[in-house]
Amino acid sequence: MxxxxxxxxxxxxxxxxxxxxxxxxxxxxxxxxxxxxxxxxxxxxxxxxxxxxxxxxxxxxxxxxxxxxxxxxxxxxxxxxxxxxxxxxxxxxxxxxxxxxxxxxxxxxxxxxxxxxxxxxxxxxxxxxxxxxxxxxxxxxxxxxxxxxxxxxxxxxxxxxxxDQLPIPDPNAEKIIIYLPEHEWHEISLLVYHYHLRSKGINSIYLGQALPYDALIKTVETLKPKGIASSWLTAIEPQKILDYFIQLERDLGHLKIIAGGYQIDQLGSALSKNIRRIHTLSDLEQLIR
Missing domain, CATH: 1.10.1660.10 (Multidrug-efflux Transporter Regulator; Chain: A; Domain 2)
Incomplete structure (x- = not known):
């Protein structure tokens, strides 16, 4: 009880x-x-x-x-x-x-x-x-x-x-990759991101749960997206999250890097200013556009 x-x-x-x-x-x-x-x-x-x-x-x-x-x-x-x-x-x-x-x-x-x-x-x-x-x-x-x-x-x-009811965007349109990092399995927020972007005609590519870091880098090299977006809910050590984004900036600093979720909110100003933080679906859409 x-x-x-x-x-x-x-x-x-x-x-x-x-x-x-x-x-x-x-x-x-x-x-x-x-x-x-x-x-x-x-x-x-x-x-x-x-x-x-x-x-x-x-x-x-x-x-x-x-x-x-x-x-x-x-x-x-x-x-x-x-x-x-x-x-x-x-x-x-x-x-x-x-x-x-x-x-x-x-x-x-x-x-x-x-x-x-x-x-x-x-x-x-x-x-x-x-x-x-x-x-x-x-x-x-x-x-x-x-x-x-x-x-x-x-x-x-x-x-x-x-x-499934939405049209598939033009494959030649600019892409945004959305994914969950390796430790993360709670995908509802990410699915909401995907639905919202697709409903606005944005070519979001959904890579799902627990995506290995190396696979993310290879996919970025293949698809050449405009940016990447992730959601962080599972509690892990804050320093591990910070280290993850430091490495992302080194490898993909030329892209928009967008992140949301409870763990991102908790980090506050400790996260690099180059990481765009989202609190609402409108934030996500505006950052991508």
Missing amino acids: AGYKIRDLEILTGIKAHTIRMWEKRYGLLTPQRTTTHIRTYSDDELLLLLNISLLNKKGIKISRIAEMSTRQIFDTSRSIHDSRDVDTAIEEFIVSVLQLDEHLFNKTFRELNQKAPLSDIFSEHIIPFLNRIGIMWMVGTINPAQEHFISNLIRQKIIAAI
Whole structure:
């Protein structure tokens, strides 16, 4: 069982910590355990309950009314609102679908978003923030490998299906290589990069996961791209990342070198100014153009 701090719940549910404390004190909605140093900790069940409370509250049901419901009534009422979406509860529903391994809920939520917005917007406004929010689950150990594989494969299927619907760019157009370095297997962000660039008519060449450094250099020599872009999520020693980019600058300094992901954000100003850092899909497109 995971042990969430109140800050973790704030990130995962979008409900401010002071609001959670007020709901506890006034309505007794949650009953956290306390450490020997009196820090609140919450269980998986309490996270799931709070996510469903958040859904109902966004729907306009007053917290005083929710507090009168049993846990079963909260879950049943929350489930019923999936059929009548007029507020944005997508990220909460995605999180619930992970916790409950509910493919039906994930697909239904994704389909409803796709009826209202282009896929690039869904990825940037919902999928990427969703992945950022469940990152905290990894840190406290609440998501097991089966759940991670479940949601990763569902999202991966959606992106690949969307890419397959796009035209293949002119092979003579300028190319951008996108890849994951040797230690990196988390490809969802990279697939989103690929989809976004292809949707804008940019000739992105997708080389996938864990690409050996020598293979990258040889491919650059063959394809002569305009630039290369990578995504870094897996935690490794910061110096190893810095050394990697120092070597890249030596070997490929004539190209645009673009990088994104949590580990790149953590390096901050330690990374060379010649490495273009991206935070959004718009950043990526602008740097390439």
